Amino acid sequence: MTTRGLSFLGCSFGQAAAPGLRLMSIGIGGLEACQPNSRMGDAFGDRKPAKLEWDPDNNLSGASGSGLRAVLHLPNSPWAKRLAHSLVVARIPTPRRGRSKPRQGQQTTLKWSVDGFSSLLDKGEGWTYSRVFEIMGHNWYLKLNPRDKKSGDDKEYASLMLQLASSSVKPDTVVEASFKLLIYDQSYGKHSEYQVRHSFQTASTSSGASCMISLEKLKERPSKFIVNNSCTFGVEFIKVTTSKVSTTSETLFVQKPSIFNEAKTYTWDIEDFFALKNSGYSPEFEVGGYKWSIGIYKSCDGNHLTLGLCMGKTNDLPNDSANLVEFSLSIKHQEGDNHRKGTGRNQFTNKASCWGWEKFISLEDFKDSSNGYLVKNKCCIEAEVAIVGSSKME
16 A cells, blocks of 8 residues: 655644654745754654744844744643754845835836838738837836737737846846836727736746737727827836845756665564654664664654654765655555555755655554554564665755
């Protein structure tokens, strides 16, 4: 039988990681919390969940910038007290943004009049570009396709889009803009307009969405979109925000199968399952030059067994590197082949060193001797482990 739901067995929002396995730090949006120095707690004892909450009334400020404070509320239990001495709550930086709303008197609108519009129509489908203009600190241009098409539609449309000029595109910057694209009715003010919000960045310099009006409607009377063979297009900026972004990249290398990365099998025979107390860990075993162990403990809901594979702390693996590990964990059926098994292919690091299944098997099924997993207090857990690749973060 296969177990699903493989997950990182570390500290998570809303609950404490279960005692009996190492509680590792996890970084989310700048936060690092829950970094105990040792294994803790009774693997099968009673415990209450911890709560991690944001404190909106406590802003942090200092040389490293501003941010919000995260507060961890711990239950009154021995393992929680042991956790408290090594708790780390880090500053959560808030992104720095540039000016958003226009200053009074600042230019926010560009109108682009195309005289001899019929001659542009005669040139057929294709984009025509305005000159580059500067509004709200950035360089832009409009582009117009007088004979655009919609998917599944035979009609022709005049289509208008906004583009951020290359001189304003920077790899570490996102320009968030809200604006209206307009095709002007020059007599009655019943303009064709389309409001857009778009994040302009290196990979997306065009607004994507466009203001489209059918040529049939553009030319019809009594509207005055075209007056004296002239048509006017434009853009009106509502809000522009500039923010810096930092990008982290990861390169994963997957090895070809060879005798050097063949899976190794380790069997953990537990003679008295209920004698497990402070430690729910197997003895360490070695695969690929690293130490490994199997961890088992009661799940957060108290109704399941959590089973995981843990890599021992090592100085041989830099903090910016990881091992790609293909593994399986099985609770063996002692009288047949109906083993309970979970498989995974995950990256193990010094900060994320345990992966497994929080609800590997229900305690009811595990303790039922007729299922063959726990017989006369004995059980057998098997691990197959192979290091099949590596990665580096930059």
